[in-house]
Amino acid sequence: MSLNKSTAIKTIAIISALAFIVPTTSATAAPKFKLCVALGGIPGILGALGTTGDPIAKAGAKKRGWDYYEVSNKLDAPTAVKNADLIVQQKCSALIQFNGRPEVNPTIAKKLAKAKIPVITYDIAQPGWYFLGIDNLAAGKAGGAALGKLIKDKWNCQPDLVLESHGYGAGIVDAMRTGGMVEGLKSVCPDIDKSKFKPFEGNGEIAVSQPAARDILAANPAAKKIAVVGLNDAGVVGALLAARQLGSGYEAMGWGQDGNLIAGDKVDPDLKGSVLYFLEGYSAYAFEVLDAIAKKSAPKMRDGAVNPAVLVKPCPVSAAQAQGIPIDKVRITQLAKDPSKTLFSIYCPK
Amino acid sequence: MTHLSSSRFKVPSLRKSADSEYLATILILLVVWIFLVVISVINRSDFLSRATLSAVTFNMCIIGILAIGQGFVVISGGILDLSITVSMLITSFMIVVFYDLGWNTPLLIIVSLLCAGVFGLFNSILVVWLRINPLIVTLATGFAGGGLLLIVFDRGLVDPKSSIADFGTSYLFGLPTAWWPMALLTIGAHFFFKYSRVGRHFLAVGGNPLSSKAMGISLKRTRVATFVGSSIFGGIAGIVFAGFTPEIRPNAGEYYTLPVIAAVVLAGFSLAGGRGSFLALFISVGFLSTIPTALVFFGLQSIWQTFIQGFILIIAVSIDAYRIVKVRGR
Numbered sequence: 001m002s003l004n005k006s007t008a009i010k011t012i013a014i015i016s017a018l019a020f021i022v023p024t025t026s027a028t029a030a031p032k033f034k035l036c037v038a039l040g041g042i043p044g045i046l047g048a049l050g051t052t053g054d055p056i057a058k059a060g061a062k063k064r065g066w067d068y069y070e071v072s073n074k075l076d077a078p079t080a081v082k083n084a085d086l087i088v089q090q091k092c093s094a095l096i097q098f099n100g101r102p103e104v105n106p107t108i109a110k111k112l113a114k115a116k117i118p119v120i121t122y123d124i125a126q127p128g129w130y131f132l133g134i135d136n137l138a139a140g141k142a143g144g145a146a147l148g149k150l151i152k153d154k155w156n157c158q159p160d161l162v163l164e165s166h167g168y169g170a171g172i173v174d175a176m177r178t179g180g181m182v183e184g185l186k187s188v189c190p191d192i193d194k195s196k197f198k199p200f201e202g203n204g205e206i207a208v209s210q211p212a213a214r215d216i217l218a219a220n221p222a223a224k225k226i227a228v229v230g231l232n233d234a235g236v237v238g239a240l241l242a243a244r245q246l247g248s249g250y251e252a253m254g255w256g257q258d259g260n261l262i263a264g265d266k267v268d269p270d271l272k273g274s275v276l277y278f279l280e281g282y283s284a285y286a287f288e289v290l291d292a293i294a295k296k297s298a299p300k301m302r303d304g305a306v307n308p309a310v311l312v313k314p315c316p317v318s319a320a321q322a323q324g325i326p327i328d329k330v331r332i333t334q335l336a337k338d339p340s341k342t343l344f345s346i347y348c349p350k
Numbered sequence: 351m352t353h354l355s356s357s358r359f360k361v362p363s364l365r366k367s368a369d370s371e372y373l374a375t376i377l378i379l380l381v382v383w384i385f386l387v388v389i390s391v392i393n394r395s396d397f398l399s400r401a402t403l404s405a406v407t408f409n410m411c412i413i414g415i416l417a418i419g420q421g422f423v424v425i426s427g428g429i430l431d432l433s434i435t436v437s438m439l440i441t442s443f444m445i446v447v448f449y450d451l452g453w454n455t456p457l458l459i460i461v462s463l464l465c466a467g468v469f470g471l472f473n474s475i476l477v478v479w480l481r482i483n484p485l486i487v488t489l490a491t492g493f494a495g496g497g498l499l500l501i502v503f504d505r506g507l508v509d510p511k512s513s514i515a516d517f518g519t520s521y522l523f524g525l526p527t528a529w530w531p532m533a534l535l536t537i538g539a540h541f542f543f544k545y546s547r548v549g550r551h552f553l554a555v556g557g558n559p560l561s562s563k564a565m566g567i568s569l570k571r572t573r574v575a576t577f578v579g580s581s582i583f584g585g586i587a588g589i590v591f592a593g594f595t596p597e598i599r600p601n602a603g604e605y606y607t608l609p610v611i612a613a614v615v616l617a618g619f620s621l622a623g624g625r626g627s628f629l630a631l632f633i634s635v636g637f638l639s640t641i642p643t644a645l646v647f648f649g650l651q652s653i654w655q656t657f658i659q660g661f662i663l664i665i666a667v668s669i670d671a672y673r674i675v676k677v678r679g680r
Contacts, residue, residue, distance in 0.1 A: 075500055075601070200651055206595045207602045211409055215646040218405035221396055234597055241596070244519045245526070246404050261597060266507040268596060 033294045035061040036092035036117075037283075038083050040073030040100050055336040057096055057283040063339065064287075064294070066093075077101040084108040088115040094293050096286055097129065098122040118298060120289050120309070122282050123173070130289050130309035131302060134277045136173055139257055139314035140180015141187070143275040144229060146316050147255035148188025150272055151227055154253070157189035160223035163216060163239045163254075165202030165209045165230030172305050174231050177257055181229035202235035209238030210245075217246050228254030233261035233274050240270040262322040273318040280328045281335050281343030285310045315348035324349070372627035375618040379630060383637040390644045397647050407529045409639035412438075412587050412594065414532035414632070416606055417613040418539050419583025421631050424614055425543065426576040427556035427623030428484045433473060433492035434610070435603025437466040437584025439499055442592040445514060446506035455513050463585040469495065470581025474574040484577075492603075499600035506598040518593025528590045532635075535586070539628040552576065557624025612659045613638050615666040638662070 037057045053070055061068040069090050073080035081104050087095055088111060095112065097119050099105055105126045112119055119129040151159055164182060167174045182197060198216050202209030209230070217223065226243050230236040233256030243252035252270045256262065259276035288310055292299050302309040317325065325331075325347050335343055390397040416434055423431040441462045448458035469491070476487040508515055520527045543549040554562040555572045563569050587606075592598065617634035619626030642655040 074497065076497065205599070205602065205605070206597055207605050210594065211642065212651075214405040214408055215643045218399070218401040218643055219646045221399050221401050237596060241519070241594070245408055246401055261507075264507070266509050266596065268510055
């Protein structure tokens with residue numbers, strides 16, 4: 001009986017001690033890392049993620065035992081700002097941001113800086129945010145060189161016009177992508193006369209590039225062999241369509257960027273290829289920075305498109321090669337199964 | 351209640367004065383348009399070419415149809431329909447959806463237009479029964495509709511092998527096939543408002559709703575028809591848009607709002623309602639569609655068109671405001 005009493009006292013003592021220890025331990029332990037994701041991209045480009053979430057970021061966070069929280073602005077600027085408040089309230093440890101309404105990024109940046117939340121931004125630079133993006137210049141050069149080879153084979157490097165569908169609002173990104181395409185084209189066909197290059201504002205939209213290209217073609221009535229380069233697929237396709245609209249006398253071919261209009265069965269017949277970025281799989285790269293932040297050894301800030309924190313390799317593909325690459329939703333599902341890979345490593349033709 | 355007979359609207363002196371005013375507007379616009387063409391030809395003689403004609407007429411197609419719809423709203427006293435480009439996009443997206451379901455072209459066009467009509471009906475319910483200002487209603491439904499399209503569709507891809515895509519690049523009688531619906535609708539609208547009894551009802555409601563009501567015209571029915579009608583015009587523009595644009599994005603309407611309003615105001619449509627000529631509107635659309643092409647011949651980029659259209663809009667609105675003040679001062 002006395003032994004039992006002693007055991008009981010010991011048990012009570014241990015439980016009492018534990019009762020003190022457990023709360024003390026939990027109070028001093030570091031809070032669980034919380035990854036937050038704020039989406040809201042350009043329709044078609046990561047647009048799917050803007051409405052359905054980012055399964056790759058989610059899978060990566062789950063694998064690491066992190067908490068996960070995501071919001072979408074549905075391409076609406078005021079919602080993007082409200083989302084920043086939610087991110088602060090959620091006490092996120094780090095944020096992945098892809099905002100198709102970059103005009104409110106400075107406002108969002110102020111809120112997040114005040115809350116000391118580090119941000120990784122995709123393809124849209126913002127001072128103080130880790131820039132993760134494509135190697136724009138390499139992407140442009142690769143696409144331009146690929147189109148250059150076609151021009152060399154078909155027109156002996158003598159196109160009548162080279163239409164440059166710019167998106168001047170994109171600033172340095174446009175200069176590197178579209179300018180890079182011109183550089184790449186010239187690397188194969190160096191003797192194309194300067195006067196044959198016609199830059200115009202296409203804004204990365206068919207509705208803008210098509211009428212603008214029509215007007216340029218009308219002002220150059222003798223030009224019939226038309227090459228088109230541009231910021232993205234849509235800007236290029238608009239110009240290719242403009243040539244078809246003006247008559248059967250035109251022979252046009254173009255090479256786009258972003259891969260938005262090259263996959264699937266509804267591809268413009270004159271779009272000969274594109275440079276894929278696999279934007280929907282960027283989160284696989286983001287963990288390079290996120291893991292360092294989680295280990296309290298945040299990398300040195302590199303927030304510019306010229307010197308980014310993480311550089312994504314571009315993947316030039318011809319229209320024929322693109323037919324072998326599944327659509328973005330299938331690609332996301334595949335990558336989410338193993339986020340340690342990248343879409344480039346899985347799908348870019350060797 | 352007294353019902354209106356067509357003869358009661360015939361006020362010869364007033365109609366004659368309106369007709370001469372429309373004629374003056376048409377002549378002024380024609381002179382300005384011809385002046386633009388002449389200086390472009392002096393600058394470069396190859397401006398007068400088949401390629402230029404094609405470029406200008408292609409430029410006219412979508413803006414022209416949307417402008418007729420907008421003119422229909424303005425003339426009927428609905429101020430402006432700021433959601434007309436959403437009607438356009440609803441139709442374009444529905445065309446893609448129904449095409450992917452394997453529907454035949456006539457059926458998918460009819461049902462897509464009906465979808466635009468339902469959107470217009472929603473606008474008219476808010477305007478007529480909830481008595482909200484049409485400008486506020488269409489601004490709100492324009493935003494909400496655009497947002498909904500983004501949530502539901504993200505984007506729509508038109509099959510380049512489809513008959514809709516062929517329509518966007520083909521020619522009929524030497525001009526783009528897509529130009530003809532705009533031309534025919536202009537002629538139709540002109541005759542409808544000038545010679546039909548129902549058309550004059552719309553004009554009367556736009557000019558003086560209280561008198562129209564006193565004369566037995568149903569304001570509610572007219573307003574409902576106005577907004578449903580403008581949405582259907584938006585829908586017709588959506589068919590052309592789907593033919594022109596293989597990738598339809600929910601935000602694409604923003605590129606058309608300003609040129610359409612500029613065309614309507616420049617054509618002399620009074621934002622106060624009750625007056626406007628669809629023939630003048632045709633010339634106004636032609637003039638505004640020639641500007642970007644002419645700019646390129648002058649060595650400028652077509653992005654200058656936005657600045658110039660905005661400038662023209664300021665002048666046109668100022669003239670309209672002056673006219674209203676002058677009429678009220680009488």
